[in-house]
Each structure stands twice: as structure tokens, then as C-alpha cells.
Amino acid sequence: MDSKIIAEVGAWVGEAQRIVALTGAGISTDSGIPDFRGPQGVWTRNPLAEKMSNIHCYLADAQVRKASWQNRLGSPAWSAQPNPGHLSLVELERAGKLHALITQNIDELHQIAGNSPERVIEVHGSMRRFMCWGCGMRGPMQAVLERVRAGEEDPHCRTCGGILKSDTISFGQQLVPEVIDRAMQAAGQGDLFLAVGSSLQVYPIAGTVEFGPDLAGEAGEDHRAVRAGRQRRHARAPCRGAPD
Numbered sequence: 711m712d713s714k715i716i717a718e719v720g721a722w723v724g725e726a727q728r729i730v731a732l733t734g735a736g737i738s739t740d741s742g743i744p745d746f747r748g749p750q751g752v753w754t755r756n757p758l759a760e761k762m763s764n765i766h767c768y769l770a771d772a773q774v775r776k777a778s779w780q781n782r783l784g785s786p787a788w789s790a791q792p793n794p795g796h797l798s799l800v801e802l803e804r805a806g807k808l809h810a811l812i813t814q815n816i817d818e819l820h821q822i823a824g825n826s827p828e829r830v831i832e833v834h835g836s837m838r839r840f841m842c843w844g845c846g847m848r849g850p851m852q853a854v855l856e857r858v859r860a861g862e863e864d865p866h867c868r869t870c871g872g873i874l875k876s877d878t879i880s881f882g883q884q885l886v887p888e889v890i891d892r893a894m895q896a897a898g899q900g901d902l903f904l905a906v907g908s909s910l911q912v913y914p915i916a917g918t919v920e921f922g923p924d925l926a927g928e929a930g931e932d933h934r935a936v937r938a939g940r941q942r943r944h945a946r947a948p949c950r951g952a953p954d
């Protein structure tokens with residue numbers, strides 16, 4: 711990004727009152743958490759990982775689950791620390807400018823960095839929690855990982871016997887409508903939309919960029935969208951559906 715763009719975006723941030731940020735895997739790669747699809751991505755290097763991310767394979771195949779638990783044990787996310795990208799979003803919140811932080815990430819690095827949990831909308835869930843596919847119970851992931859460390863290769867729910875997984879949205883699994891609605895609504899309430907480390911290819915949440923101005927209503931007269939990292943998006947409403 712050249713300095714002219716940085717200065718321009720900096721001025722937008724300075725003027726904004728209600729910033730909505732959307733973050734994707736790209737903000738966490740600097741913390742050592744690999745992207746799924748990038749050149750060093752998990753799927754690029756290990757095709758089995760894609761199978762482990764598929765809910766149908768996961769539920770049907772104990773071998774896939776065993777591999778998944780080993781994978782979770784060794785995740786670089788457990789020792790990852792927030793990087794300056796995360797910290798800058800904490801600064802925005804402390805300055806009273808951050809309306810909402812929508813994230814596609816499951817690593818909770820925003821909360822660890824210091825953003826308030828109530829401002830973070832986790833559209834793909836969190837790997838730091840487990841959930842039971844049978845009874846829906848949720849709890850801290852580390853409690854289940856302890857069981858794996860103690861020798862259980864495919865731990866099941868102690869209440870109902872159901873299959874356990876991380877409390878994240880796997881491929882083939884439905885997004886949580888209430889969470890998506892909340893994200894879309896928040897996107898429409900902002901006066902500046904920052905997309906950080908997201909390729910904006912994963913729908914429906916990438917649609918917050920397009921739908922933001924549509925939902926903006928009274929805030930819509932000056933809605934701007936910025937995509938940091940690769941290219942800049944700048945939209946001044948009324949721009950209903952109009953690509954920039």
C-alpha cells in the first residue's frame with residue numbers, strides 16, 4: 711500500500727465515529743496462524759485438512775476425528791500472540807470509534823488483544839470452545855484437549871455420548887442465522903467499513919461490504935468501505951449495489 715493511500719485511509723479513520731471492521735485469516739498470519747487458502751495455507755500443504763474441516767466426513771469417520779483432535783492439540787493458535795494489526799483495532803475501540811468487529815477468524819486473538827467480547831461478532835465460531843453435536847453443550851476446548859492428552863483419541867460427550875467438535879462452523883455446516891443477522895445489521899450502522907486480512911471471497915459475510923450501504927439507512931449518506939492489504943474500496947452512498 712502506498713503512503714498516499716495510508717494517509718487517506720488514516721484521515722477516514724480520524725473522521726469516523728462508528729467504524730465496523732471485518733477481519734479474516736490474513737490478520738492472524740502475522741501471529742503465526744496459517745491461512746487456509748494462501749500459498750502457505752493449510753489446505754495447500756495438507757489436503758487431509760480439508761476433509762477434517764468437512765462436517766460430513768468428521769461425523770462419519772472416527773479416523774478423521776482422531777486426526778482432527780491431534781491437529782487441534784498441535785495448533786499454532788494456542789501459543790499465538792496478537793500482532794500490531796489486532797492491537798490497532800483495540801486502539802480504535804479505546805478511542806470510542808469501534809462500533810463492531812466482525813471476524814471470520816476462530817482464534818479469539820481480538821479478545822486476547824483487548825477488544826471487548828461483546829463487540830466481537832464471531833461468524834465462524836471459536837476454536838477455544840468445544841461443542842457436543844448430540845446435546846449442544848459447549849465449554850472450554852482445553853478441557854477436552856486434556857482428555858486427548860490423557861489418551862482418548864476420539865473423546866465423546868460425558869453427558870449424552872455425542873460426538874464432540876470445536877465450536878466452529880465446518881464446511882457443510884449451517885452458519886448461525888442470528889450471528890449473521892447481527893453482523894449484517896452492525897455493518898449497516900457504521901460510517902466506515904474496514905476489511906482487514908479478508909479476501910472478501912467467503913460469503914455471506916463478504917456481503918457485508920455490499921450490503922452495508924444498503925442497510926445503512928440514516929448512516930448511509932457517508933458510508934465508506936476500505937479493504938486493507940490488497941486494494942482500496944471506497945464507496946459514498948447512495949451506492950446501492952454499485953461496485954466501485
Ligand SMILES: [Zn+2]
Nearest residue numbers: 842845867870
Ligand atoms: Zn452431549
